[in-house]
Amino acid sequence: MYTFKFIPRENIAQIIPFLQILDVNIPAETLEQRLNEMFDNNYKCVGAYHEDRLIGVSGLWILTKYYIGRHIEPDNVIIHPDYRSRNVGDQMVDWIHAYGKANGCVASELNCYTGNTRGQKFWSSQGYEIKAFHYRKMLDNEL
Template sequence: MKIAGAGIQPVSSFHKIRLFVVIRVSVLHEAEGTTMIKELTNETEWLEGYPVMHELRTHLDQDAYLACLRTMREEGYTLLALYEQDEIAALAGIGILTNFYFGRHVFIYDLVTKSSMRSKGYGNELLAHVHRYAKESGCGIVALGSGLANLDAHRFYETKMGYEKTAYSFICRV
């Protein structure tokens, strides 16, 4: 696997009520094959990622996706893509944060594998890359939020990736 990366800065985001899961960073084995992970850094690449992100964020049309992504990038959001051959198979949107309860950590805001490419290990491979990045960046934890109804994702995080449920996240619309 080839890996291309860049720095990650703090980012903020609002979500519906979510189940909060955390993993302490540990070294994971790199998958072999014809995949490459790289940061998407410009609008051409972001547009290439839109159909995959839209599977997760169905409420966003292409214009709203680009507008939001521009703002999020200014706030430190990084969008990583796992390619199989020349096709995006999975995306992860991440940022590095520091707070009292996790210390310095990577937060995963978005994680999605293209529906036609699921169950092939791409999510595992992309998360393993994020875990390595976190460790290399001095983070001891990778955290993420997942919708309460997304039981398949919860099972994946807990049984395949070693995450543990630690809290609920709440929002209040003002």
């Protein structure tokens, strides 16, 4: 019912409305600049489609860290509100895990906002465990 495929860099504009669901305070121009830099640094973005309509996105990074090894990191997983509670997220996570395994990943890790209790419940249902806190410190005033 749903299909998953990578969104090409030239279609960055399709990703931006989903990112704005997460944070309306970041201007579209800033998101476009950041996405371009991310694509320059091994970032990929998978799209979830219902027929030809983009209904969800997840950024992907494949990284190696000493404490976990080669792993895949879903980044900013967002399903359009009209499609939530329809198993799109479950299917997307399955696709991401399969892609990670096919690319030699032994684990997956991610960040979830502290105020996103629905997301925390979802990730727990997918078998993720809370192992750490994610800290940030802004070095200038721009988000």
